[in-house]
Amino acid sequence: MTSLDDLPIRDDLRGLTPYGAPQLEVPVRLNVNENAYRVPEAVALDIVQEVARALPEANRYPDREFDALRASFAAYLGHGVAPEQIWAGNGSNEVLQHVLQAFGGPGRSLLSFTPTYSMYPLLARGVGMDWIGVPRGEGFTITPEAVRAAIEDHDPDVVFLCAPNNPTGTAIPLETVRAAAEAARGIVLVDEAYAEFAHDRSQTALSLLDEHPRLLVSRTMSKAFAFAGIRVGYLAAHPAVVDALRLVRLPYHLSAITQAAAVAALRHADEMLSRVDALRAQRDRIVDELAALGYEPYPSDANFVLVGGVADPRATFEALLARGILVRDVGLPGTLRITAGTEAETTALLEAMAALSGAGSAAE
Structure with missing residues (x-):
């Protein structure tokens, strides 16, 4: 055999x-950082109704540009983010994979600060790029000085900052994100999968997007929105970055059902986040x-x-x-x-x- x-x-x-x-x-x-609460019944009913409206057209391919969903994400994020700055995928892992497919690959490197999300080196390996893990400081923190030094030493093509960090829960100050964006010649992605749980939710890298065209901020609906079973992740970035991600996505990668469910859930953001x-x-x-x-x-x-x-x-x-x-x-x-x-x-x-x-x- x-x-x-x-x-x-x-x-x-x-x-x-x-x-x-x-x-x-x-x-x-x-054990896997799911939201412990089920989707509220009233919200679930609206989602089911939205999906039901999409089903009769299931013989056609979905909206390739997921325009309604992008507009919904932009409205939810605020910070002046426009729909053309939004990208989405089947979970934030797929979004991160798109980023590495577009900006990584053989002969290029991904740098992050360890311990961190264990998928980062796996995603790097999947596209044939080198993984560089730089140890964090005392209490799993990373300072602007440490970030600048690591980027100067390794000259990575892509930098991932997990904020708050998984598995340690450590916050990353905005000055550290700014230091990375200023020091890196390539892409800096801030993975804010747990941003809604932060003690100070105003401290988001979304506020730095206008200053740094190579800065990306990724989010997920899995955690705060209790949508782990639906698989929807997204990012905000300069529109040119979104254009680059279109080059590597699979055709019609977000199903009509996924788009309908996410749009309906975002209509109830306050309740979903309650x-x-x-x-x-x-x-x-x-x-x-x-x-x-x-x-x-x-x-x-x-x-x-x-x-x-x-x-x-x-x-x-x-x-x-x-x-x-x-x-x-x-x-x-x-x-x-x-x-x-x-x-x-x-x-x-x-x-x-x-x-x-x-x-x-x-x-x-």
Whole structure:
């Protein structure tokens, strides 16, 4: 029987494993930074009706330029962003892939600051470009000086800044983003997948777009909009950047169903985002209560917390799973990443962590 090793795949893919996290049916799932709340029933009904209106025309290809969706995203983002500055894809990962297909490739390099989103090196490898991971500073922070130095040392073609950062939750000040945009000769993309969960949501790189034509800001509907199962990501950039992304997209890449669902959801942005504040409160509760138990949670501007001070992350992961609670071991020594859930889910998590701490098997 043929195995993967027998196939003529690319040499640089041999020995790799696919990206992914456990998908287990447990009562409390806090491992992949999903929104813990379901789409509100009234909003879901409007989405279904919008999809129903699109279905009779499903024999025709969808709007290749997704004009209605681009206008909706521009209105949602504000900051003077116009529809011609918007690009979208099937999740922000596809949008990032489009960026690297257009501006990366063999002989070019992608730089970011580690630890960061684990898809970045995989996306770089997928288009044959070099990956450069520069370690972050104390507390997983990056300063303007560090960014300028890294760009000067490595001269990358593309820079990705994850803000807030995954898996650490660390915010990136606007002066750091500005330093990257000023120092880089190529593209600087700020991945704001968790921007709506920040303590200060006004601190967005969208405010810098007019100053820097090679600056891109990506977002997703998966997190704040509870749309992880629909797969819609997008970015804002100079219209010329959007023109470049058209060169690499697959024909009609956004289905009519996807476009209809996203447009309908954006009509209800306030309601769709109404649970974000509740999740931010649970995130801060995780930080405060785990710190009181002797753990070392890092400050977070995302919908999750990286918890340090875990003596044996694998044992703690398994002990929580045995209690029906799924978290994420991201491979950073002494840590686990925990998504903010509902109040009940957070209570279950905190009670389990307290029990493990009291048993002396988790916190140092």
